[in-house]
Amino acid sequence: MSNSSTMTALVHTLRHEAEGIMSVELRPWGDTVFAPFEAGSHIDLHLQNGLIRSYSLLNSPTDQGRYVVGILRDRKSRGGSEFIHTQLRVGTTLTISQPRNNFSLDENARHSVLVAGGIGITPIYCMFRQLLALGKSAELIYCARTRKEAALVEQISGLGAKVRFHFNDEKDTFPNLTTYLAGQPTDTHFYCCGPTPMLDAFESTCEALGYPHAHIERFAAAELPPAEDAQASxxxxxxxxxxxxxxxxxxxxxxxxxxxxxxxxxxxxxxxxxxxxxxxxxxxxxxxxxxxxxxxxxxxxxxxxxxxxxxxxxxxxxx
Missing domain, CATH: 3.10.20.30 (Beta-grasp domain)
Structure with a gap:
């Protein structure tokens, strides 16, 4: 990897957030200065086992001198989240990237609807708090399999904002995004981060409802084969x-x-x-x-x- 955008960070705090989820607070090490970031941004962690993994920042963009990421211990981990949950220690240093943003928030939208699935709450929480801090109209829909597997529920509940929780075991069904998203003005901006099936459902629902401003962030790339007309050489x-x-x-x-x-x-x-x-x-x-x-x-x-x-x-x- 090109080293033009990396820096050294100290693992300052490890915190249990929910079943299978921990947060990692990073602070500058030595003469490192953390760059400011926008809501929706992520950073790469260069792990000591040689892997590089990207995680969304969940803390406020107004924070100076710290980055906080939330990490799910993935059942299908190929060594990234498993290493973090079992091997990462407070006081160690990590090489990290500068923040990048592929999930930009339109802070001028008249109204915003944010949808999170599971660990997808990490960028969504940051974005939701940013909109509320700016006095913007926004609502959150947070879906997870169970309440105990949902991070940040207490913090979100304390925001005093419009929030709808959907826990599959309590509702005894998967979320119906058409029901949750219908009836919004067409100039509303919609955001979703979560597992691939939810993102696919979100995109198709927004398209069916005629919403042009739909934004997503994926954890993993869809398995896309080459196009039929792709050149081999x-x-x-x-x-x-x-x-x-x-x-x-x-x-x-x-x-x-x-x-x-x-x-x-x-x-x-x-x-x-x-x-x-x-x-x-x-x-x-x-x-x-x-x-x-x-x-x-x-x-x-x-x-x-x-x-x-x-x-x-x-x-x-x-x-």
Missing amino acids: YSVELKKTGKTLTVEPGLNLLDVLLEAGCDIDFSCREGVCGSCETKVLEGDIDHRDGVLTKAERAANTSMMVCVSGCKSRRLVLNI
Whole structure:
């Protein structure tokens, strides 16, 4: 990974938030200064076992000198959340990234509806508090399997705001997003973070209800196969350096760029963190990420080079 955007943080506090969920408070180490962040932002943690994982910031953007993330001990962990829950200790240091935001909050919206599923509450909680602090009209819908697996319930209940909780075991059913989201003005902005089935349901519900302002953040990229017209091999022209590279069948664009000596930030290699977003000057992109919106994909002006490919024989990147 390019080191242009990393810094050192101290693990200051580990706190049990709910069943299977802990929060990690990070503070600057040495002469490090934490950059300010916007609601909806996330950071990468470079773990001592060599893995890099992205987590949303849940504390207020007005906080100075600390970042707080919430981490679910994933039953299908490939070593990230499992390591954090069992090996991370107060007083140790971690390399972290600067905050990035792929889930921007429109603070000028007339009304906002925020939907969280499980650990998806972490960015949503930050966004909801930010809107309330600004005196904006907002409501929260928080869904989880059980109350004991839901983090921040007490803090949210104390906000004195419009909040609807849906715990599957108490309601004896899964949430019906059509019921929860119907009846809003079309200029309302909707936000959702949670597991993939909820995000898919949220997107289709907003589309069916005619809501144009729907925003999501994914934990994991959808398993998207290459488009039928994706090229197995294509040339890549680097506009700034004048180099021309070839992506051969079976090769990954990011790896080809790194092999050629390009200085590109990257982290997840799964198309969800947004760190490798690269400006595209020419070419028809085969988008396979979980970051860009439908409109951004249609604009064809940037791509996540870690997972996406090309439908044309030639691609021109602003590198």
